[in-house]
Amino acid sequence: MTGLSHRRETGMADRADDTTADRPDAGKTMADTTYRRLRHDIVAGKLPAGAKLKLEGLTADYAVGMSPLREALTRLMGDLLVVSEGQRGFWVAPLSLDELDDISRVRALIETEALNAAIRNGDAAWEAALTRAFDDLSAVEATLPQTAEPLEPAVLERWEQCNRAFHTALVAASGSPLLIKLRDLLYQQSERYRRVSLNVSRRRRNVHDEHVAIYEAAIARNALRACRMTELHLARTAEEVRRAMQELSEGQAATAEPRRH
Structure with a gap:
């Protein structure tokens, strides 16, 4: 197995993080893309109100590294679409x-x-x-x-x-x-x-x-x-x-x- 093939099989999240390290602007682009995709899925109800946003699952589902994912979630908190409770993680904002x-x-x-x-x-x-x-x-x-x-x-x-x-x-x-x-x-x-x-x-x-x-x-x-x-x-x-x-x-x-x- 080549090194490139091994990287592809170990997951997109690692690749995203490596790419970010190589190109400083790539992290920002990845965060923007992830922010838009998450925002769409929350607004559309694909990520239901009150759902726990598990970071490990999101990195796999959205093919993104942990750093740009956290940045996207922070921006979504500013949009009032995501809430966070201390160190317990992130949730989709509830509806009332x-x-x-x-x-x-x-x-x-x-x-x-x-x-x-x-x-x-x-x-x-x-x-x-x-x-x-x-x-x-x-x-x-x-x-x-x-x-x-x-x-x-x-x-x-x-x-x-x-x-x-x-x-x-x-x-x-x-x-x-x-x-x-x-x-x-x-x-x-x-x-x-x-x-x-x-x-x-x-x-x-x-x-x-x-x-x-x-x-x-x-x-x-x-x-x-x-x-x-x-x-x-x-x-x-x-x-x-x-x-x-x-x-x-x-x-x-x-x-x-x-x-x-």
């Missing part, structure tokens, strides 16, 4: 109805402030980018099944991408990098909650009509209506998530009840 309410309330404040500024500052390029994002989202929403069943994973991912792009385009011209950063953090948090309801079931709610109302008001430069439609949109989404979380909690409680003889 109280946090859902808090995120929804603060996001509405930040999102409408950014949207109001974007409508005031936006130029023709902003309008064009917003229209492209809206058209892409509309094309996906036109293909969604008219049932209450959960979406297929590929369809859900595509819709999430277009939905994220549309809401990002709405506020892109706000002129405030800090406002955008706060808005992005809150969007990410709310997406994690929203996926709970989308992965369980979909109510017969015409989300596309809500997006149309927001888009038309923004393009018309009617900031008052655009912000009001955004507030309603976010409130309806939060209510759907609340129902889904309560249903899941009731189902888990029923399953955990001891059988009576």
Whole structure:
């Protein structure tokens, strides 16, 4: 067996660490990649809320060394997606109805402030980018099944991408990098909650009509209506998530009840 073959068979984690030692910038690149992958898997629910993040398993699953993994987890703590308790390790941040309410309330404040500024500052390029994002989202929403069943994973991912792009385009011209950063953090948090309801079931709610109302008001430069439609949109989404979380909690409680003889 050659030395190269032996290294390949001993695991990707060792290779990542060796590469990092050879090239100082490689560790940063690996940490960035791992951060993005972990963030996606947490938001998508592939790493469930409250799950223990075992470092040895993560190094194997994500083909990463221990140092860039710890850096990625530290960044995720800053995003409020991962929590740590002293020297006991890392966990995926839990979900709660109280946090859902808090995120929804603060996001509405930040999102409408950014949207109001974007409508005031936006130029023709902003309008064009917003229209492209809206058209892409509309094309996906036109293909969604008219049932209450959960979406297929590929369809859900595509819709999430277009939905994220549309809401990002709405506020892109706000002129405030800090406002955008706060808005992005809150969007990410709310997406994690929203996926709970989308992965369980979909109510017969015409989300596309809500997006149309927001888009038309923004393009018309009617900031008052655009912000009001955004507030309603976010409130309806939060209510759907609340129902889904309560249903899941009731189902888990029923399953955990001891059988009576």
